């Protein structure tokens with residue numbers, strides 16, 4: 001299915017960063033209260049990816065790459081292995097515009113991994129796009145993550161970033177969250193912007209130690225969930 005979104009669907013958010021409105025889900029990809037702020041606060045800050053020496057990031061829902069760009073800012077040139085799933089990649093011109101247009105002013109847009117990605121985008125349908133720059137690797141798999149095989153016990157960091165549990169419920173089910181928890185390495189940390197009770201309970205049932213943390217603007221709380229080191 002061809003993606004129907006275009007640059008006309010871009011919209012500014014409260015911190016000045018841009019996001020995109022999805023017609024299909026009736027929601028924006030990033031927070032209207034600040035897309036970049038949310039990425040930094042919840043996903044980067046919540047997981048502590050910035051202080052991991054060799055981060056292995058699993059992202060559920062690559063979207064418009066906001067979380068990737070915010071991660072590239074803090075990881076800079078340190079070793080990074082980033083694996084993202086996205087079944088409906090947006091057009092290349094949308095990604096370019098969103099990350100600051102030709103001037104590349106958006107945070108992370110000048111990073112070599114993002115620059116290479118913009119040249120190679122989109123990932124092939126049913127396949128994987130791989131970018132490698134020195135000790136950094138990015139893979140974006142154009143697959144429905146519900147039926148995709150997830151790496152087991154691999155991720156030091158998980159960004160659980162589907163659309164809301166109401167709009168995109170399949171990414172928040174007990175069954176799927178159990179699979180996502182299985183992708184975490186012992187001691188690995190998952191972060192998600194949702195603090196819904198059923199999401200928290202599903203993460204607890206999946207064997208993770210879950211805590212609520214103060215949220216970014218527009219959100220009272222978000223969830224941080226850690227896999228105990230003694231759990232496979």
Ligand SMILES: C[S@@+](CC[C@H](N)C(=O)[O-])C[C@H]1O[C@@H](n2cnc3c(N)ncnc32)[C@H](O)[C@@H]1O
Nearest residue numbers: 061062063064065066067087144145161162163
């Ligand atoms: C909130 S957006 C993600 C925003 C993104 N993390 C970012 O930083 O820009 C949710 C994304 O999940 C994707 N998605 C939803 N269900 C999916 C599924 N079953 N498999 C793969 N991707 C899915 C949507 O297409 C959308 O791009």
